[in-house]
Amino acid sequence: MEGAAGSGATGEPPESSASFGPLVVSSPILRAAHVVLPEESPDPVLLPSITLLDRAASHGGGRDELPLPSGRLLAGQYRLIRPLGYGGMGEVYLALDTKVDNREVAIKILHPQQAATSSGALAQERRALVDLSHGDIIRVFNYGHHPEVGDFLVLQYVDGLTLEEVRARVQVNADEFGGGRFHEFVLAYGVRILAALGHLHADRPGKVYGDLKPDNVMHDGTATKIIDVGSVRSAGLPGHTTEGFRAPTVGPNGQSTGQDDLFSLGETLRRLSGLGRCPGDLAELGRLDMIGPTTTGTPESTGSPKSAESPESPGGDEPLRISGAPSMTAPPPHGLGLVSLARVLHRATRAERAERFATAREMEEQLRGVFRELRSLRTGLETFEPSPLFFQSPYALDAALGSAPPVTRWAAPDAPAPYAPPSPAEVASRLPVPRPDPQDLHHAELSRLADAAPEALLQHTGDWRDSPEVLLLRCRLRLRSAGSGTSAAERELRSAETLIGAEHAPHDWRLGWHRGLLALGQDRVGAARRHFDEVFAAIPGEYAPKLALGYCAERLGRWQEALTFYEAVRLRNPSLGSAAFGAARARLALGGERAWDDAVRALDAVPQHSRHRTAARTAAVRVGVEHVRTAERPDEAADRLREVLAALARLFHAHGLTDEQARVRMTAEVWEAVRGALVRGAIDAAGLAGLAADADARLGLPSDEPGLRRELSRLYLTLAHQAARSAGAEDGAVAETLLDRAYAVRPLAFRHHRDSPWLGKRATAWLRTIAHTPSQGSQRSPRSQGSQRPQGSPEPQEPQSQSQSQSQSQEENVRTARE
DSSP states (O other): OOOOOOSOBOOOOOGGGOOOOOOOOOOSSOOOEEEEOOOOOSOTTOOOEEEESOTTSOSSOSOOOOSSOTTOEETTTEEEEEEEEEOSSEEEEEEEETTTTTEEEEEEEEOHHHHTTOTTHHHHHHHHHTTOOOTTBOOEEEEEEETTTEEEEEEEOOOSEEHHHHHHHHHHOGGGGTGGGHHHHHHHHHHHHHHHHHHHHTSSSOEEOOOOOGGGEEEEBTEEEEOOGGGOEETTSOOOOBTTTSOTTSOTTOOOOHHHHHHHHHHHHHHHHTOSSSTHHHHHHTOGGGGOOOOOOOGGGOSSOOSSOOTTOOOTTSOOOOTTOOOOSSOOOSTTHHHHHHHHHHHHTOSSGGGSOSSHHHHHHHHHHHHHHHHHHHHOOOOOOOOSSBOOOSOOOOTTTTSOOOGGGGGOTTOOOSOOOOOHHHHHHHSOOBOOOTTSTTHHHHHHOOOOOHHHHHHHTTTSOOOHHHHHHHHHHHHHOTTTHHHHHHHHHHHHHHHHOTTTGGGOHHHHHHHHHHHHHTTOHHHHHHHHHHHHHHOTTOSHHHHHHHHHHHHTTOHHHHHHHHHHHHHHOTTOHHHHHHHHHHHHHHOOTTHHHHHHHHHHTSOTTSTTHHHHHHHHHHHHHHHHHHOSSHHHHHHHHHHHHHHHHHHHHTSOOOOHHHHHHHHHHHHHHHHHHHHHTSSOHHHHHHHHHHSOGGGOOOSSHHHHHHHHHHHHHHHHHHHHHSOOTTHHHHHHHHHHHHHHHSTTOOOOOTTSOOHHHHHHHHHHHHHTSOOTTOOOOHHHHHTOOOTTOOOOOOOOOHHHHHHHHHHHHHHHHHO
């Protein structure tokens, strides 16, 4: 049907409005309809299929008479069938177009009592709508005049459910629309409607719809239609509006702009989702405090997960939920989804136009981003689409976790677990970079600018004319430059703000983003969190501010908040290694029975095509090793060891760790964990043999303890060689420590002393001396006399095992390298 309902109309518009207001009063009775949910899809405009089961059922209510006797044609062409609805200024009837295959059309007729005072209304509307053509707006086929009814319009007939009817159905049975999935359909409605509004706003002269509300949008089949086009008018002209959906900036006679349409759409979507009782509630629902309780402590104090289940632990596969979620039309979105949904609707319904989305396109981008987040949080499936506002960062923000341990790790036997996040200064220089504004003076040059050393780029752009984007680029470059300090970056940021101007600067999220970066560079994490929170409020569908907020929460010990942000980013785009590393660290800090498994699962979910896959797989192995070291149950350690060995083999032969020195360090760390499990009794000799049999043969895991100790000794000597060749001042001491470890772990070895030859060598020399020095008074046997060496021949050597020869050779190489 073609009408729209609403009992809160403001009344008659002025004659110049060319609007007929609401034409249908909704029936409180749910009409019979069949709803079929679509297959899971990342498509943000996909909707359920809705089919009315009784198309003859009137939605108008109250009036069954026709304005013409039965059988008489309107204007000799249209046969009226039944009323569809009515309103304060007109009526809509179902009719058959007898000249076009009896197709169903909707006839819109002005009330006779209104015709006298609004005789020019239909003509104005007709002229405004004759060229209006968009797939999400009802089509105007024709117009005409009949002596007995006056002027009329012939409109496309759409027979479905209005969004107000959809909302009522969901309140009764949310499962019919997929339960919590309904909020994704709400955003799909928004994306579709914004396409229509963007078409209107882009017209010349620009038009506005003016009276958007749930009753004026119909869901028919899998499509939506804006059905009452009577309120369409040029921007700034008076016209019909509806109380409750009218923006506070609309003029007293309905004078509206495109941003006022966006307000009405935001309120329409809020009503559909049931998020709060009024637009003012959205600010409260979007607060960061909604995410839940926090824990205390610093990143450095959380070397291993807590042993007990913490009250704010998300518990593995259980969905993260926001505390204090309101009663909504359908079950609330998972995780951060509720906050993001509240924020995107709050941005659309702000009281001042300057605080709302500037264009339909801008709002659409953010709705699509929130849709992707909601879907991924609900399903756990990737819902990727390139960000329209940020470049993807090449950095993983993994700190030490995503790399093989450095050789210095073996110089500190009780080194803490490598779970600390990267430093604020490092994050400030490695967070995603905003795309240049297309309207900027240097957009073309900035889009082609290749990444390089910050000092080189500062020189390259030194003679460019100042523009906001150039100044913001210099701000980032000075944060990356070791010698610039933050004061130079701060000056560039102030210059950018001045150039943007006092009118626009308070609403430009780019400034807030760079203030957050600057605060991180100054190690003011709390201030950075406040700035990134403002950016999140301005662009709620973007992942970059959520990644930054996750990091800030992590540094501040707000682990539940950190995990919520990281998971929202990670599930939406698993290729972003930064979110996976952050989620793993947060889960380990929160603790709980499944913390280790969930941390490894997050790292393993980084896909093979990601540039961060090798770092993520490395981190998964290292997290597993740490679990083996701290496991309280023997069976737990044995099972984890088996997983670690399988992961190590994949890391070496499928996931890209080809650096031989890094492989040695990773192998040494894993072999240490195996030996530690043996020493603690977590596995026995049979268990070690079973591990070796199950492991990839290419790893070369020894099957008995003596072999394992010999292999560890060989690895320590190799690491000592790496340390001796390094240029670090402390690496000589590290090499000596590794030599100590090598000889301490070797079976039946004597303790090596740094300042003297190996005791075994001295003992061997002493034994040789005894063997070739006859006792006093003893006689040589003929056999011994016959075997006496000729003068000058070399002394025979004792046979040595291959591993002993290699170890001695490596020791000599280490000493040579150090000298």
